[in-house]
Each structure stands twice: as C-alpha cells, then as structure tokens.
Amino acid sequence: MSTSAIHSAEDARRLARRRLPWMVFDYIDGAAGAEAGAARDRAALDALTLRPRILRDVSDRSLSTTLFGKPAQRPFGIAPMGMCNLASPGADLMLARLAARYSVPLGVSTVASTPMEEMIEVAQGNAWFQLYFSGDGAGTFKLAERARDAGYETLVLTVDVPEVGRRPRELRHGFTMPFRIGPRQFLDFALHPRWSLSTLAQGRPQMANFQMAGYSFDRTESRAKANWDTLARLRDMWRGNLVVKGVLDPEDAVALKEAGVDAIQVSSHGARQLDSAPAPISALSDIRKAVGAGYPLFYDSGLRSGEDALKALVTGADFVFFGRIMQFAIAARGEAGLGQLWDVLSDEMSIALAQIGATSVEAAKV
Ligand SMILES: Cc1cc2nc3c(=O)[nH]c(=O)nc-3n(C[C@H](O)[C@H](O)[C@H](O)COP(=O)(O)O)c2cc1C
Numbered sequence: 001m002s003t004s005a006i007h008s009a010e011d012a013r014r015l016a017r018r019r020l021p022w023m024v025f026d027y028i029d030g031a032a033g034a035e036a037g038a039a040r041d042r043a044a045l046d047a048l049t050l051r052p053r054i055l056r057d058v059s060d061r062s063l064s065t066t067l068f069g070k071p072a073q074r075p076f077g078i079a080p081m082g083m084c085n086l087a088s089p090g091a092d093l094m095l096a097r098l099a100a101r102y103s104v105p106l107g108v109s110t111v112a113s114t115p116m117e118e119m120i121e122v123a124q125g126n127a128w129f130q131l132y133f134s135g136d137g138a139g140t141f142k143l144a145e146r147a148r149d150a151g152y153e154t155l156v157l158t159v160d161v162p163e164v165g166r167r168p169r170e171l172r173h174g175f176t177m178p179f180r181i182g183p184r185q186f187l188d189f190a191l192h193p194r195w196s197l198s199t200l201a202q203g204r205p206q207m208a209n210f211q212m213a214g215y216s217f218d219r220t221e222s223r224a225k226a227n228w229d230t231l232a233r234l235r236d237m238w239r240g241n242l243v244v245k246g247v248l249d250p251e252d253a254v255a256l257k258e259a260g261v262d263a264i265q266v267s268s269h270g271a272r273q274l275d276s277a278p279a280p281i282s283a284l285s286d287i288r289k290a291v292g293a294g295y296p297l298f299y300d301s302g303l304r305s306g307e308d309a310l311k312a313l314v315t316g317a318d319f320v321f322f323g324r325i326m327q328f329a330i331a332a333r334g335e336a337g338l339g340q341l342w343d344v345l346s347d348e349m350s351i352a353l354a355q356i357g358a359t360s361v362e363a364a365k366v
Pocket residue numbers: 027028029079080081082107109110111130158245267268269270271272300301302303321322323324325
C-alpha cells in the first residue's frame with residue numbers, strides 16, 4: 001500500500017497540512033486562546049481506558065445502532081461545520097454522499113458552503129440542520145422555517161457561541177468569511193498551488209444559505225441575545241427533533257430536558273470557544289448522571305479514532321460525531337481519502353470492540 005495512504009486521523013491531518021494554505025489549515029485545526037482546552041480534551045480522552053476481556057466469541061460484530069428510531073450503520077456521524085468547501089471543492093457533497101451511504105446524520109451548518117436544500121437531497125434525508133441564533137433572531141426563525149420546508153426532521157441549535165471565540169491562529173492569518181485576498185493571502189495561496197488552482201478556479205466558497213434574497217448573516221455579529229425564551233419559541237415552532245449542541249453543565253442539561261428538548265449534544269465545539277472549558281468527555285459522565293439513563297445524549301469534540309469514539313459511547317453517549325478530521329481526510333485525498341478515513345475509524349472501533357469482548361456498542365456498555 002502507498003505510504004501516503006491514510007491509516008489514522010493523524011495521517012489525514014499531516015497530509016492536509018501539506019496541501020492546504022496555512023490560513024485554511026489553521027482555520028480548521030485551530031482552537032480558542034492558547035489551545036490549552038484542546039490539550040485538556042486530548043489528555044482526558046487518553047486518560048480513559050478500555051479493559052480487555054477474553055474468550056467471549058466476538059467473531060460476529062456489528063457497529064449498527066438506532067437514532068431517533070431509525071437504523072444507522074455506524075454509531076458516529078459528521079458534526080456540522082461551516083465552509084467545508086475550503087478544504088476542497090465539493091467537500092460538502094462528499095460528506096453528504098457518505099452520510100447517505102451509511103444512513104448516518106450529516107450536520108449541515110448555518111454557514112455551510114452548499115445550500116441546505118441540496119445537502120439534504122444528496123444526503124438522501126440523512127441531514128440535520130444546525131442553527132445559529134444571531135442578531136435579534138428574526139433571520140434565525142426564518143432559517144428554521146426554511147429547513148422545515150426543505151424536509152429536515154432534526155434541528156440542532158448550537159448554544160455555545162454567544163460570541164465567536166478568539167482563535168489566534170485564525171486572527172493571525174486575517175481569516176474572515178467570506179475571505180479577502182490581500183498580499184499575505186496571495187503569498188499563502190501561491191505557495192499552495194494545488195489548492196489554489198482547484199478551489200479558487202471554482203470561485204471562492206460562500207456561505208451558501210445566505211445567497212438567497214431575504215437572508216443575511218454576519219459571522220461576527222453577536223449571538224449573545226439568545227435566552228431560554230428563544231429556546232421555548234423554537235420548541236413551539238419546531239415539531240421535529242430538537243437537539244441542543246454545546247452543553248457542558250449538568251444543570252443546563254436538566255433544564256433542557258425539562259424544556260422539552262429531544263437530545264443534548266455534549267460538546268466544547270472542538271475546543272474552539274472557551275479555552276478554559278472542562279474536557280467535554282469528563283462533563284459527559286456528569287451529564288449522563290444528571291439526565292438519567294434513557295435520555296438521548298450525543299457527544300463531539302476531540303475524537304480522533306474509533307477507540308476515542310467508543311470511549312465516549314461507553315462513558316454515556318448514545319451517538320457521537322467527528323469534526324475536523326473529516327475535513328482533513330478530504331483535503332488530503334479528496335473523496336477517496338474520506339472513504340479511507342471512514343474505514344479506518346470503523347475498523348478501529350470494531351477491533352476495539354473485539355478486544356473488550358463485545359459484539360456491539362450496546363454490549364460494550366454493560
Ligand atoms: C472548521 C470548523 C467549523 C465549524 N463550524 C461549526 C458550525 O458552523 N456550527 C457548529 O455548530 N459547529 C461548528 N463546528 C464545531 C463542530 O460541529 C464540532 O463541535 C467540533 O468540530 C468537534 O470537535 P473535533 O473537530 O475535535 O472533532 C466547527 C468546527 C470546525 C473544526
């Protein structure tokens with residue numbers, strides 16, 4: 001096998017780093033502040049162990065599960081990420097095709113680089129719309145109505161961005177959305193011709209959900225006005241599944257459950273918001289205790305392997321999501337790279353299940 005194949009998420013990251021302009025790599029890879037939060041997430045995941053169990057005939061294993069009553073072929077999906085087409089032209093639709101193939105949810109960001117209508121069609125319904133509250137909220141509710149009209153059954157309200165976190169790596173490159181090309185970016189792009197020729201030739205990626213009349217969005221506009229009344233209004237208008245993403249506090253989790261939210265996503269936004277936030281994997285076990293068994297809990301942040309994902313599942317999550325590493329795989333090797341990384345993650349989880357003497361994630365939890 002070629003030495004440039006992807007055998008781990010770190011391989012994908014290393015290859016992506018070579019191909020992407022520094023500005024784009026640092027936008028995807030970067031985290032808040034001094035990135036101590038990202039290191040804390042990693043350390044907390046590494047500190048968790050899975051105990052091998054022996055002689056249990058684990059020859060017949062399955063990674064399938066159910067999610068909101070529907071079968072999914074993996075207990076992991078794809079987290080919502082803005083502007084994925086910066087990783088490579090067509091990245092959004094590669095993710096949508098992957099979601100369709102495995103019947104797993106693809107998070108479609110408010111600031112996705114492909115319109116939400118096209119995403120859910122290509123994902124064959126396996127798409128959840130991720131909503132940001134912004135400004136006075138008028139545009140937010142319009143977007144939710146549009147998602148409903150496009151056939152989305154699940155809405156994910158992201159609540160951990162009252163203000164966009166300060167990410168020095170983005171700031172240093174002058175990253176904005178849509179991005180400007182000044183002398184510094186020009187040099188960066190010139191030094192990464194493969195990316196520049198393919199991506200810039202297709203036109204700069206845009207925040208596609210705002211290309212239609214009647215919508216506007218400023219990534220830097222404050223989202224700080226959202227409160228519990230906003231949530232109650234959203235719960236009233238949204239009849240489908242409502243997930244709230246970006247929860248790290250057990251009291252908040254209990255209040256969300258009482259407010260009629262269908263599932264909670266424990267997440268630190270991949271350490272991109274509050275550098276001092278607790279490691280979300282530690283918050284997960286506390287939140288599971290607070291909401292009780294049986295309440296749907298999802299998890300993302302810092303997962304870099306199938307073993308990491310399995311740790312989150314046995315710690316109390318019913319389903320987990322990968323973020324950055326999906327974009328790295330695409331930046332590294334396009335759609336084939338994405339497929340390779342997906343297989344790596346699946347194999348890692350399946351092999352880890354065998355090692356701990358379980359034939360399914362359900363069995364691993366007991
Ligand atoms: C480049 C990038 C863009 C993101 N954009 C969004 C977004 O628009 N909405 C959102 O809810 N989360 C967004 N996230 C956060 C992800 O949904 C997820 O919480 C995070 O990536 C998980 O951590 P991981 O990347 O370590 O797996 C973004 C993350 C990255 C890396």
